[in-house]
Amino acid sequence: MGEKYTVEVSAMRIVERIKYLLARGTPTPLKREWIIKGFGGTLWNARENAVIDFDAGFNYLSRCRAIKIINVEEIEITEYFDLFGPKPHYPQPLPVQIERQIESEAENMQHCYYWLYTFENTLRNFIQMSLSERYGERWYDELTKRVRKEIEENRKKWHGGIPERNPLEFTSLRTLHTIILNKWEDIFKGKFEAIDPTSLRESLDRIEEFRNTIAHSRMLNDEES
Secondary structure, rough: OOOOOOHHHHHHHHHHHHHHHHHOOOOOOHHHHHHHHHOOOOOOOHHHHHOHHHHHHHHHHHOOOOOEOOOOOOEEOOHHHHHOOOOOOOOOOEEEEEHHHHHHHHHHHHHHHHHHHHHHHHHHHHHHHHHHHHHHHHHHOOOOOHHHHHHHHHHHHOOOOOOOEEEEHHHHHHHHHHHHHHHOOOOOOHHHOOOOHHHHHHHHHHHHHHHHHOOOOOOOOOOOO
């Protein structure tokens, strides 16, 4: 298998093709095949096709909420599509042996980041939905002043080009744990099976250690992975 574009570059090439198809009045939802092979007389450059990582690019755009994957054949453009625009950075090339070592380590760490991202954001959505079930639209007001202050401060520091889906995106694992403890008796005690506040704290503390290692671009050992 030959070299492929990075996921960010692959995503940008896919976006360019989507915009071209839409400008030509291509019907929606779009089919992946049209973006990969062409549609309505449009044929893409075969050489570029060989280096675009389509699977990774489509998944990246889905995570960024620029597209919605309907099924294995079709995608849908979202309201955030026009906001998508990563700026790939091209560093000076490293000596080959170092570059290959780093690339190998990065490949080994991909699944760790995947599960961390999935866990942390699933936990945020779980907390938000649990609070909404109890308090409805005023769930945010039920957070403590300290937590709401942290969210507002982090929202200013961590703002990016992708609209937020949940204010709890601007909280740390430690704060998520605090929210759960504050509402343990009222809400979360009945949501967790076979786990008590102490066990929960120990688990989240351990995960936060992994998170800090990953955030600083260091390797986890085999047992931690």
